[in-house]
Amino acid sequence: MTLRPLARALDTVLDRAVVPGFSSIGYAVRRRLPTWPADPAVGALAGRHVAVTGATSGLGVATARQLSELGAHVHLIVRNSDKATEVAADLPGPSTTWVCDLGDLDSVRDCASRIVADGLELHALVHNAGAMPPERTESPQGHELSMSLHVLGPVLLTELLMPVLTGHEARVVLVTSGGMYAQKLPADDPDYERGEYSGSTAYARSKRAQVELLPILTTRWAADGVAVYVMHPGWASTPGVTESLPTFDKVMGPILRDADAGADTTTWLVAATPRPPGGGLWMDRRERPTAYLGRNGASPDERRRMWEWVTSALAVAP
Secondary structure, three states: OOOHHHHHHHHHHHHHHHHHOOOOHHHHHHHHOOOOOOOOOOOOOOOOOEEEEEEOOOHHHHHHHHHHHHOOOOEEEEOOOHHHHHHHHHOOOEEEEEEOOOOOOHHHHHHHHHHHHOOOOEEEEEOOOOOOOOOOEOOOOOHHHHHHHHHHHHHHHHHHHHEEOOOOEEEEEEEEHHHHHHOOOOOOOOOOOOOOOHHHHHHHHHHHHHHHHHHHHHHHHHHOOEEEEEEOOOEEEHHHHHEEEEHHHHHHHHEEHHHHHHHHHHHHHHHOOOOOOOOEEOOOEEEEEEOOOOOOOHHHHHHHHHHHHHHHHHHHOO
């Protein structure tokens, strides 16, 4: 018992130091600490249905496989059905593919209606789909694509799937990025219409929005018994990082986590019993600060204005 306070202190030091905490070093050290939570039991998700967006690459593939290994029927929500066929062939358990472009709100509505009509009961929904357009790109509805793909699409899909997210253990996980720590909530310019556009900045701004909307989403979805989490995977080596951030990938490559380590906390949040408390930002199976020293954290008014923009864009009740 005397080692646990020291272990938590070391965990916190790793987190605040950023590089060791976010890299494979932090994951390797934390797994060996006495504060590391137990792995989900074998077959923890047997008979459960779990949906994963962006399940054809990187963290999405690792998440789908880990959930399948725990017994889940995995629903692959993807843009490319051919890639999903390849992923499904490597899963140890059953799967179903649903074609959906999370950046296109009409596609989201169509996909949700098909899933609801299928009559399945979802234990969890993992929002992993992501992209980093190098130039400002608009969704079919006219929204900046990063914000549409990472915020509008996930919120809308969750809202529409609420009737099938059943039971007292249902969970929603939004996969964010450490880049969000460097950005403020763009409550006054969510569609990035002002200033010089940067793909990496747009990506980080949309990920900051995921984190800052968490208190609102937690209260909203708790009414249906659903717990919601934002999960930071640390710095993981994925095709998206290699393609979109080649310099970062080259410099940090030797200490980047693999996809399995990056997906670990998502899988744990979905499968852990009892259900972890919702409403927080998690990394390496522990809740983390959403801002350091108050830097770039949002005010309640900024969150409210951002949420008003989301509800207006989605035409849902605030």
